Amino acid sequence: MANQKQTHWEDDNIISFTPSARFLYEQGMKRYNKNEVYRAIKFFERAVGVKGATPYMSCQLAAALTEVGEYYKSNKIYHGLVKEQVEDYHALYYFMANNYAHLGLFEEAKKHAEHYLEHAEDEEFIEETEELLELLSIEETEQEYSFEDELIVKQEEANDLVREGKFEEAIVLLEEIIKDYPEFWSAQNNLAIALFQLGKIDEALFVIDELLEKNPGNLHGMCNMSLFLRNIGRIKQSDLLIERLENIYPVLADHRLKLGITFGVVGKYELAYKWLRSLKAQGYDGDMNFYYWLAYSAHEVGNLRMAERAWEMVTELDMTKQGKEPWVH
Structure with missing residues (x-):
């Protein structure tokens, strides 16, 4: 996004303005301080x-992602910073330990918490880390969570x-996941999307x-199938699925x-607006x-004010x- 440019008028001349990292960061902090965390994340990204x-x-950015429950994404950033060995990078192990604990990955949480205690150059999070390890000692059962951790x-x-x-x-x-967890439907939906995007239409439809066939009411599967069929010109079959989705x-x-x-994609705008507006009304x-x-x-559907506000967000x-x-x- 660094090469995106916004045009402004000044003294009858057109000048281009490329937002700097500092400008975007400060815009993000304004949203963050107003508790508009999702909007802040967009600017931080x-x-x-x-x-x-x-x-x-x-x-x-990593801290904001943690606030909205994106623990894996947050840790991905922290791991990158640790790899670069940025200043005071050992403190990041405390934050990663907390994220892993939220994910239910107790072994990883314990490992990162212990690393922090061993290498911490200050005592800022010593007490919190010790409390986390105490909680982990109560919750942790290696055999119980090894299966879930891997998945x-x-x-x-x-997903990333x-x-x-x-x-x-x-x-x-995804094929590896499906082999190990054959009833993990999310992986099958994502596999179909990836195959379709690569032009492997028949394989995507088969998945x-x-x-x-195994999970007839799977909503994501029905939506994906309807869009796949429509994309390849099988409109009547797509419409049959759309009728069920209605x-x-x-x-x-x-x-x-x-x-x-x-x-929205298939042109059923009233229904699209109904469900998307319901999410917005709930604070989504x-x-x-x-x-x-x-x-x-x-x-x-004629709600021009909502259209304008939503497009401002786009x-x-x-x-x-x-x-x-x-x-x-």
Whole structure:
């Protein structure tokens, strides 16, 4: 995002403004201090991707991710900073220990907490770390959690690879997960998406078909299948699935998001707006994909004020989207 430019007028001349890491970081801190953590994270993420970013900015991003429960992403940042051996990097082991404890990875939490106590150059988190180790001694049962630990780590790694567009790497890991955990439906859905993105259409359809045969009510599977079919021109089959989806009343936020975006993609704007608006009403603060389809569906159902507000969030997250509303072009 470092090369994104915003145009301003000054003295009848056009000048370009490329946000600096410091500017983006300060914008993030403004949101963070207002307890708008999700919005702050977007600015921190952009800041750390710009030339001039400091390790402290990365630490702030990691801390914010911890606040919203993104413990794996947070630790990924901390691990990178440890590898670089930034100043006072041993203190990061305390934060990683806490994240691992939240994930239920008690062995990893214990290992990182003990490392901090052994190498800490100050006593800032000594008491907290000792309390954490005491809690871990009560909770930890190696045999009980070894199975869950492996699945959680692999799942998060695979999700990151898919989000980053590293589909070939994701496929290798997802196939490994499915082999070990054949009823872990999330992995099968992500495998199908990765295959489809690589143009392996038949393989993607086969994976989703198998998933729906074993778990017929899987909402993500139904949504993915409907979009796959539509993408390859099998509209009638897609419509049959869409009709089934219209009768579903999801409770989980993840399901409402998936359903809302799916309806948006297929042009069912009233239903898309219904589910995405319900998330917004509950305080949900999603990514650019969420705001894009909320804005688009709001405009199509006539709620222009909501469309404008949601599109402002899209452009705040990606300045290159300014003036590119999908209902205009």
